[in-house]
Amino acid sequence: MKNPFETEERRAFRETIKRYVEAELKPYVDEWDEAGDFPWRVHEELGAMGYFGFGVSEEFGGLGFDDAFMRAAAAEELARCGATGVWAGVGGRGISIGPLENFASAEIRERVLEDIVLGRKGSCLAITEPGGGSDVARMKTTAVRDGDEYIINGSKTFITGAVKGDYFVVGARTGGPGLTGISLFFVEKGTPGFSLTPMDKKMGWWCSDQATLYFDNCRVPAGNLMGEEDRGFIAIMENFNFERLAIAAGALGMMKTCLEESINYAQERETFGKQLIQHQVIRHKIADMSAKVDAIEAYLNQVCWSINESDMPVAEISKLKFSSTKALEFCASEAMQIFGGAGYMRGNPIERIYREVKVFAIGGGSEEIMRDLAVRQMGL
Numbered sequence: 532m533k534n535p536f537e538t539e540e541r542r543a544f545r546e547t548i549k550r551y552v553e554a555e556l557k558p559y560v561d562e563w564d565e566a567g568d569f570p571w572r573v574h575e576e577l578g579a580m581g582y583f584g585f586g587v588s589e590e591f592g593g594l595g596f597d598d599a600f601m602r603a604a605a606a607e608e609l610a611r612c613g614a615t616g617v618w619a620g621v622g623g624r625g626i627s628i629g630p631l632e633n634f635a636s637a638e639i640r641e642r643v644l645e646d647i648v649l650g651r652k653g654s655c656l657a658i659t660e661p662g663g664g665s666d667v668a669r670m671k672t673t674a675v676r677d678g679d680e681y682i683i684n685g686s687k688t689f690i691t692g693a694v695k696g697d698y699f700v701v702g703a704r705t706g707g708p709g710l711t712g713i714s715l716f717f718v719e720k721g722t723p724g725f726s727l728t729p730m731d732k733k734m735g736w737w738c739s740d741q742a743t744l745y746f747d748n749c750r751v752p753a754g755n756l757m758g759e760e761d762r763g764f765i766a767i768m769e770n771f772n773f774e775r776l777a778i779a780a781g782a783l784g785m786m787k788t789c790l791e792e793s794i795n796y797a798q799e800r801e802t803f804g805k806q807l808i809q810h811q812v813i814r815h816k817i818a819d820m821s822a823k824v825d826a827i828e829a830y831l832n833q834v835c836w837s838i839n840e841s842d843m844p845v846a847e848i849s850k851l852k853f854s855s856t857k858a859l860e861f862c863a864s865e866a867m868q869i870f871g872g873a874g875y876m877r878g879n880p881i882e883r884i885y886r887e888v889k890v891f892a893i894g895g896g897s898e899e900i901m902r903d904l905a906v907r908q909m910g911l
């Protein structure tokens with residue numbers, strides 16, 4: 532579908548990521564996903580292309596500008612590589628950069644941000660706890676001021692990029708109960724009292740790394756507080772907007788893969804003496820998938836326009852996120868039906884997408900929480 536907001540610059544950026552995905556990722560992702568890992572060069576190569584640079588000043592390796600359309604295009608094209616474990620593995624870093632750029636001390640930014648933005652060092656964002664991820668305001672990890680330090684105690688789980696991470700942005704309670712008592716901290720790998728255990732045996736995202744983090748009287752300098760004490764909740768919520776935009780764009784990329792793979796297969800495969808694509812039931816599935824792709828793409832573009840207009844459309848981002856993951860679920864299921872048994876076999880792109888739907892529907896704010904937030908934003 533034609534995008535009325537397209538510009539030469541945006542088209543060129545999308546093409547750069549697309550060409551890279553085709554040449555450097557697609558041929559290898561099956562092997563990487565089965566191996567449960569992908570090479571570090573991917574972080575560095577995407578970093579060099581500006582994938583992590585939106586909203587980051589040039590002195591820290593950033594692009595020096597922001598553009599929601601380019602953010603979305605990058606996330607969509609990367610999700611088309613065939614294994615969104617790669618998308619997630621680099622995305623763990625992506626969601627930590629906004630808070631670091633906006634809230635870390637000048638000393639920390641000067642020391643670490645360029646290495647993170649250019650993909651040389653690993654970083655991640657640790658909000659979710661074993662006790663729950665949806666209700667961020669109830670987080671239990673604590674950070675208590677002791678002279679020139681804070682002492683952190685508690686645990687985080689499902690943290691993407693943590694196993695390979697050098698730098699961690701961690702949410703912790705510094706004040707009383709509720710959303711006004713939360714702060715963000717910068718924690719470095721190797722800090723005494725900080726440890727982690729990798730999480731494996733996941734349904735999808737095999738080549739990405741997740742871990743459970745443990746803080747046992749972990750002392751960090753007071754200067755590692757990011758932003759104002761007790762004001763972290765707002766920073767976390769603002770950061771979610773871009774994470775959710777990227778998830779919606781990633782879901783769109785996967786939907787397009789479902790559609791294209793289905794069309795190709797339905798033209799090759801014959802049943803009952805004719806091409807699968809000639810059966811009306813299959814043609815209607817293709818029409819329905821195509822209409823959902825168009826609808827999500829148009830919605831995504833409209834939301835990108837609003838973001839660029841400096842009007843962070845929280846309700847629309849929430850609605851876009853759950854609409855896109857519901858649409859992805861539909862497309863993955865219909866594509867699987869079109870492929871029949873072949874779609875059930877490992878190595879088929881639809882088999883992997885089908886397994887990866889749910890992490891898009893749950894991560895970064897589940898469908899239920901997104902609906903709830905959208906309705907609250909409507910003043911209800």
Ligand SMILES: Cc1cc2nc3c(=O)[nH]c(=O)nc-3n(C[C@H](O)[C@H](O)[C@H](O)COP(=O)(O)OP(=O)(O)OC[C@H]3O[C@@H](n4cnc5c(N)ncnc54)[C@H](O)[C@@H]3O)c2cc1C
Nearest residue numbers: 656657658659663664665689690691893894895896897899
């Ligand atoms: C592979 C993977 C990678 C992840 N990476 C990260 C990461 O890098 N950093 C990070 O901080 N987190 C990460 N997460 C965590 C993710 O964001 C959470 O899983 C998600 O926010 C949901 O939290 P939860 O799993 O604790 O579910 P819970 O909060 O326990 O909720 C359980 C279920 O109940 C529903 N629910 C909860 N409250 C309500 C309600 N009020 N009304 C109706 N339904 C409700 C939820 O929608 C959910 O379906 C990751 C998760 C996964 C699986």
